[in-house]
Amino acid sequence: MDAKHATRTADQNSDAIDSRNDAQVDLLRGTEKYHDSRSALEGTTRHMGVAWFKENYHENALHDTPTSLEQLAEDVSSSAVLTRLDDDGGDDVMERGNWSGRFDFLMSLLGYSVGLGNVWRFPYLAYSNGGGAFLFPFIIMLLLIGTPLMFMELAFGQFASLGPAAIFDRFCPLFHGLGIAMVCVSSLVAVYYTVIIAWTILYLIASFAVQLPWETCEPDWKTRFCFPFREANSCMKINGSLFYNQTCYNATMVARENIADLVKNISRHAPAQDYFERHILNISSGIEHIGNIRWQVVLCLLCAWTLTFLSLSKGVKSTGKVVYFTALFPYVVLCILFVRGVTLPGSVDGVLFYLTPEFHKLKSAKVWKEAAVQIFFSLSPAWGGLITLASYNKFHNNCFKDALIVSIGNICTSIFAGFVIFSIIGYLANELNMPVDKVVDQGAGLAFIVYPDVVTRLPIAPLWSFLFFFMLLTLGMGSEFALLETIMTGIQDLYPVLRQRKTWVVLTVSIMGFLSGLVVCTDGGMYVLQLMDSYAASWAVFLMAIIECILIGWVHGAQEFIIEIELMIGQQGRSFHKYFTLFWKYISPGTLTLLMVFNWIQYTPLEYGDYVYPVWANAIGWVMALLPLMMIVIIALYRICSMHTELPLKERLQELLKCTSAWGPNNKIQKEEEEENRNRTIENPNFNVGNPQETRI
Template sequence: MESKNVVFSGGGGGGLDNEGFVGEEPSCEKTINSTPAETNPTDEEEDAPDRQTWSSPLEFLLSCIAMSVGIGNFYRFPYVAYTNGGGAFLIPYLIVLFFIGKPIYFLELALGQFCSFGQVKVWEAVPIMRGVGYGSTLASFCVVSYYVSVMALTVFYFFASFQKNLPWTVCDPEWNVDCADNSTSYAEIYFEKTVLQILPDISSGIGTPTWELTLCYLFSWLAVFFSIIKGVASSGKVAYFTAIYPYIVLIVLLITGATKEGASDGMWYFIKPQWDKILEAKVWYSAVSQCFFSLSTGFGPIIMYASYNPFRHNVYRDAMIVSLIDTGTSLLAGFTVFSILGNLAHETGAKIENVAKSGPGLVFVSYADAIGKFDQVPQLFSTLFFLMLFSLGVGSAVSWQMAVITVICDQFPKLKKLHVTMATCGACFLLGLIYVTPGGQQVLTLVDNFSGNFVIYILATLEVMAISWVYGLSNIVTDFEFMLGQKIGIYWKFCWGFFVPVFLFLILIYSLVTMETVEYNGVPLPGRAIAAGWVLASCCLIFVPIFAFIEIFKNSNEKLTLLEKVKSSLTASSLWGPKSPKERALWENYVIENKSKSKKGSCFKRKK
């Protein structure tokens, strides 16, 4: 068989040219320095894994972009930025992105691709930490259920935009308010009374689901379901729209907004630096929160997406591209939002800080109000805008839901993926009906705080510590160098081995010390609701000690002491490694050769 050398060069660019998409995984000779230029089809079939693969590298890249660039980039980043120092916030944010966001993103992509497993089975590397995978899966399940409810709001506004007059620009007698009172905008009243039918207090209950939002919620879940009905084969095709269309609309809206009066004041307000805030710990905490929320690190979808890659795909390149695009999109969204808000402030005579709402209110109140004041075809801009938000939501929701499905299918491979997809989407829909009740926004705030932020900090910290300090930095670097065909630089080693775990641990301590009462619209949530939030967080975290206990005591060898069983559960299992038998043989040879060169003892420990 004809072969050619693979050079494990230091630093820089690409991996192997033959990336082997659609199951065309490159076959290898069982010597460390050779891969075949041509393969025998029969050999490929024998060596091909059962796991589905992406149809093309572009679909994988676009899916990662659609996953990371979500609705939060549009409403969360602009608000977090201007409330935490404006342009000055970009300094801690970019530092956090460079030393935490990118390293974790690359680590998770490489982990998933190396072993071709989802976020639970990837812990064959450190079996005692398997609970981290289950905890992140439950967190993803919780987050996707409320995230789709936000998509339902975009559907509601999308269809409302087809009316002759945008309904949030005129006073509705059913609101029972003084229409001459300008202290509260019609857009805000419409959002609270017509769309959410919000309850000011949930102490006495959250009410029943509203039929309008329930239909929008069902529509959103159907969109997610049909996007993933054939796994990555269908979600990859959807990504062409969900990853590209939003940028077309963003650019159109930015050009439109930038040409209006007051736009420059709005954009300057967005980036105006408040240098004194850089030294505040809260600003750095906000930078880490935004980075995690934006890139979707710690939840599991990144590992899941990469697990459907061919083993030799250049995932290093994709990690760089996605992290840069995600940051660029956040900035683009910030300029787009504040150019329009600047015009709104100019038209109403109000200050920009008074028209810029926090959270979803930024897009469903402030931005909707601004679009409603456009002189020409506001309905067109409104439909384009809310369709863009919906497409952003689909891209992210698909990734979270597929992460849950992949875990179940990995654990129970005999189950049909279609049945698992139907069951999980149906369960999420039923549980998520709580978010389309009059008290749903308060519940959403609670779940987001405890399962979307607090829990993920802990799980991400444990993830990086376990991989770098338990499995071993030298081991994981050796694995990735073999897979990518290039050396892992000192920057990655420093971040994985020291900076990320230490910094995340400090941030975790800070978040616990400074934790404040959860509020919605300035009103503290009831004590019972806070207690329920802690129960939810505990349910996600309890998986860690439970599965650690199971892993330690499932060893039936009575000759082993407790300490020996603990050590055994800290050692990579026989399932860890490349899924392809030929790649696995080549990997084991590479590890042995690497060991003999280093002369520092074995860098590869695996249960027999």
């Protein structure tokens, strides 16, 4: 008994000693990293790579009796870029958090990029800019500015593991305000974006009914142009009868009252339009008539901010799981609606209108500007969201592939959503006996008029209505999560102590966002929303993107930045270097500059339908557009006046344009090793190196 016990104890001690001697290996995206278990047992922190190995062991020892650790070092792949473990960076990384997996980030990025804009903004822009003609500048802008800038920002945030508010402080102190400006833009957009989500929730609640409230023209909100198709179809099945002014007239009354001529000249629209404009919004005559707060919308706005708070208060790991559903479910509903839409009579006319280009409209800079703005609404470069989401990535995540996947997926979703909505517009034009371009007034309410109307033509209409608006809710929340995460990451990066109080930060931001959105919940709120939508993320974002390209492409150096990217995704070919250097230094900023100038030249006061905004309203819009830029200027002046004051102004500016000593991978790779990786290689007889440039330390 004692002998067996002694044998068992000896085996356990032997296993413990072996476990201490064995190095632990972590293989991550082709990069092999290891650390010594003995260091952990001894209470020391010894991050080990090949450089550490050479410094701590004499070369002759490599050929003596090899330990398990030495044998492991000999087996390391020669092509690996050897860095520290991503989780070896200390408490800062643990406090900040990371995505649980690569697909969490990809789904979050897809949910951020594919949002309400693909459903209600892109079809609206195509509708108001000549249908198919808009596809040409949209795709061109995607190639010229969308994908290059998206990849640039993903790599930028992933390399430094910081959000926009803190990353520019290290990258270029003079333009620290650029990151603050990005957070400012995301804040302005989040205010009215959440109100749109509130409308969605209100429609979602209304879908829990046997009959949808917008199927008929209710006396409380109908206008004389309201045309309920079900009642009209039932009426016209009777020989000689006509439906006019919500009344069915038999053949005798039609002949006596001359109803046939009246029907030909009357304007008609679906009940869903009156329901949205008069029941949901109770829209006033103009922005100068703000009116009363719509309490139904306010309650739904409170619900939207509550959902945002509950989702974000747990951090990016829990958010990454939710977006699997919010990013993928909308495609299921879009496919169902597409099948139903193309089988409706008249849908071909709508699709043809969508595809038929009016190339004369391409002469207008407004069309190109709108296409570029839509790229910013879709892929969202210069908003700060891309930098924020990428900052939670593992260091060796291939952000280049992610940028390509999301760019292609985004444009395909936008185009596909256009097919869905224009097939429905064609059907409505056929039903109402009107031209396709006259069916619905232009505006952000397109998705809240056309889509609700088409679900009334489907069997089990409340079910389809619920699915559709639940899809809108998931689309909106996916983008809203990223907008709010940008704001909160900026706050927590600037004040790291608040990371321990993330719940309170989320609660404070949510309360402030809710209070700011109350003005958009009034009778004149639709005019406020259009004002914010037109100015908050327009030419000012172009200028911010131009500054970002200049800082990365010229001040820091495009080649230098590509070398930093290669530390993450591996060595790239010469064409990769030339392509992105060309775009980041010349093509992307040049395109944005031309668009911004054309936008200024062809500027006209804002309009919504037949309503022209007053001068003071446009002035408020300009203040919103200039607010982010004022952040850049004010912080730059403060830095000039407070830093390096002992130097002449020229030298002071030169110092402020340089990266600080803190710039680099944040707790993912030692600064010394990063510099050595750029400039030198080593030779080790125990490594099989085909090309000495492949192993860089």
